[in-house]
Amino acid sequence: MIPVSTVRLPEGTEELVTEVIRSGMLASGPKVAALEEAFAALTGAEHAIAVNNGTTALVAAVQALDLQPGDEVITSPFTFVATLNAILEAGATARFADIDATDFCVTAEALAGAVTDRTKVLMPVHLYGQTADMAAIPALAAEKGLAVIEDAAQAVGATFDGRGAGSFGIGCFSLYGTKNITTGEGGMITTSDAALADKLRVLRNQGMRARYQYEMAGHNYRLTDLQAAIALPQIGLYDEVVKARKSNAARLSAGLADVPGLTLPTELPGRSHVWHQYTVLVSGEAPVNRDELAAKLLERGVGSGVYYPKTVFDYDCYRDNPRVIASDVPVAERVARECLSLPVHQYLSEADLDTIVEAVRTIMEA
Numbered sequence: 025m026i027p028v029s030t031v032r033l034p035e036g037t038e039e040l041v042t043e044v045i046r047s048g049m050l051a052s053g054p055k056v057a058a059l060e061e062a063f064a065a066l067t068g069a070e071h072a073i074a075v076n077n078g079t080t081a082l083v084a085a086v087q088a089l090d091l092q093p094g095d096e097v098i099t100s101p102f103t104f105v106a107t108l109n110a111i112l113e114a115g116a117t118a119r120f121a122d123i124d125a126t127d128f129c130v131t132a133e134a135l136a137g138a139v140t141d142r143t144k145v146l147m148p149v150h151l152y153g154q155t156a157d158m159a160a161i162p163a164l165a166a167e168k169g170l171a172v173i174e175d176a177a178q179a180v181g182a183t184f185d186g187r188g189a190g191s192f193g194i195g196c197f198s199l200y201g202t203k204n205i206t207t208g209e210g211g212m213i214t215t216s217d218a219a220l221a222d223k224l225r226v227l228r229n230q231g232m233r234a235r236y237q238y239e240m241a242g243h244n245y246r247l248t249d250l251q252a253a254i255a256l257p258q259i260g261l262y263d264e265v266v267k268a269r270k271s272n273a274a275r276l277s278a279g280l281a282d283v284p285g286l287t288l289p290t291e292l293p294g295r296s297h298v299w300h301q302y303t304v305l306v307s308g309e310a311p312v313n314r315d316e317l318a319a320k321l322l323e324r325g326v327g328s329g330v331y332y333p334k335t336v337f338d339y340d341c342y343r344d345n346p347r348v349i350a351s352d353v354p355v356a357e358r359v360a361r362e363c364l365s366l367p368v369h370q371y372l373s374e375a376d377l378d379t380i381v382e383a384v385r386t387i388m389e390a
């Protein structure tokens with residue numbers, strides 16, 4: 025069985041975790057500080073603030089902007105539910121702008137069309153490991169006086185015009201078990217605004233600047249040194265991980281070129297894709313549809329994933345929520361019907377890649 029994602033922690037991890045266990049200081053300490061420094065370097069942002077997961081990174085980022093009830097955040101309808109849940113948890117209203125089927129991200133054009141006089145934040149999601157258009161989106165934000173929060177949960181290390189994901193606005197990353205760098209559960213916020221970084225540090229620690237010196241109603245969003253110790257050895261190896269994922273993606277694309285009914289993902293000019301997922305679109309006219317392809321791949325021992333099967337707001341639990349403003353997003357709806365992610369992770373062998381290519385070709389050409 026070739027799984028769509030798998031985790032093998034690098035050598036040195038157990039020693040580092042053991043060091044934390046033996047130190048007796050299991051909460052936030054020097055390992056978290058080292059991970060923050062590494063993340064700032066990796067993204068090119070000046071400050072990095074570790075939190076306990078990617079969702080709380082997004083919640084804190086929105087809360088730090090002091091929105092008022094009724095203020096709106098515009099995001100992608102084609103994302104993991106955490107993006108929407110975080111906006112709601114922070115007390116804001118969510119609006120959606122359609123995506124482009126090439127990079128799977130919200131477009132500046134659609135965002136511009138969704139802006140109202142209550143809009144305060146643009147929240148692009150850098151889906152599958154490639155950034156949104158981070159020239160046009162920050163330009164729109166500047167023109168309209170809006171903040172940019174990047175949901176970069178899947179895109180650590182991705183770049184746009186040589187700049188790192190998370191360095192354009194407030195960057196929010198996830199260190200969840202399936203993400204490119206993982207601590208099981210964990211998150212990171214990046215910013216080059218020193219005052220905002222300071223506020224986020226206070227917010228994550230119960231609103232305390234120092235013990236019993238409360239400055240705001242905060243949270244316990246702290247990461248632990250145990251978790252940071254798991255992530256640290258992965259940072260030094262991350263360039264290699266990205267190289268392997270890029271090479272796997274290239275091999276899949278070479279092998280799957282010209283398969284009828286299949287649209288392959290691309291790395292757009294000026295962007296560096298970190299290939300969190302390799303996602304193809306199975307056309308409605310293809311001999312097998314997306315779900316049939318996934319089922320037949322499984323029979324042949326090839327795992328795959330549907331990220332995501334519906335637009336994020338299209339569930340009963342959001343239907344009557346006045347803070348979830350559904351909109352017409354035909355591209356996102358089509359992509360949700362057609363998308364299938366194939367294994368691309370760094371542990372695939374050449375034989376695995378050939379198996380995946382062969383299986384997809386055989387099924388699609390049957």
Ligand SMILES: *Cc1c(COP(=O)(O)O)cnc(C)c1O
Nearest residue numbers: 077078079104106177198199200
């Ligand atoms: C994983 C993910 C999150 C949430 O991160 P957690 O660490 O699981 O809370 C948010 N947005 C996107 C796009 C994600 O993929």
